[in-house]
Amino acid sequence: MIEYQRKNHYDADDLVEIIKILRNPESGCPWDRVQTHTSIRMNFLEEAYEAVDALDCDDPVLMCEELGDVLMQVVFHTCIETERDRFEWQDVCDGVCRKLIFRHPNIFGSQPETEGINDWDALKNKEKGRTTLAQDLDSVPKAMPALMRAAKLQKRAQRRLGESPADGQAVQQAAQAAAQATPELAEQAIGRLLFETVRLARAAGIDPEQALEKQNALFAAEAKQMPQPE
Structure with a gap:
């Protein structure tokens, strides 16, 4: 049992020290000390999404908690790298x-x-x-949600190549192709439809990820009101 100094207020340095204690290979928490970047990768994404939900709710208490969880993830991954003598918390800041x-x-x-x-x-x-289009496109994180990544790729390509035309007809043609595609080509056709829809959204000044989020919320709200089969 480690007796950590009790304080009225803790700060970022305390958070670093607490994570180091939890990561101690001999006296630390059995779960924390065996985690790797890979094993808690999804935790980082989940905490970020929960923080965004708190922001959307405009709930200051929940925001404070969830932003703290995101900060904890940053410190945790930083401590893993400190153990490997590659960088420290001060380097991140x-x-x-x-x-x-x-x-x-x-x-x-x-x-x-x-x-x-x-x-x-x-x-x-x-x-x-970065001086080339290839370098610009390669830097877009592959872990991004697909709609968000499509918009980012299109935006970066636009800066160097100019905007590709986007209109409803292109989306309509892609939709028709997707509806008529064979099972072997269905995934590719649906992907093309979504990509063209992202292009159309950007041309209208609409964030496709946020547009789909709002449609998801509308669908869920409407579905909850529908009579359920006995």
Whole structure:
């Protein structure tokens, strides 16, 4: 049993120390000390989604709790890397502070390498050393929800190639092809339909992920009101 100092208020440094205690290979928690990046990968995503739900509910108590859970995930993964002598909590904080300063020359002043660049995406590419479309597309996280990732890929391609035309007819043609597709080609056809629908949404200035989220909520609300079979 470890006697950790009781305080009226804990801070980020306390959180780091508590996770280190839980990760101690000899005296730590049996569950925490055996976790890896891979084993708790989905936990990170779940906590992020729960935090977004709290934001959507505009519930300050729930927001505080869920944002704390997300922060705990950040610290947990950082502690795993500290154990491997690759980086520490201070490096994470230092890195994000430097990034914010670099990407806001209009606030913190231009640096030689950002002189004349005010676009966020251009600054990001400059910082990351991305100079080609392939590098830009490869940097879009594969773990993103598919609709969100499609929109991001299209946006990045647009910056370098120009916008591809989007209209209802393209979606209609994709829908017809999906309806007539053989079982072997059905998945590809449905994927094309969804991709073209994302393009149409972007052309209308609509976030496709949020649009589908709202439709999901509407469907659920309507379904709950429908009479259920005995």
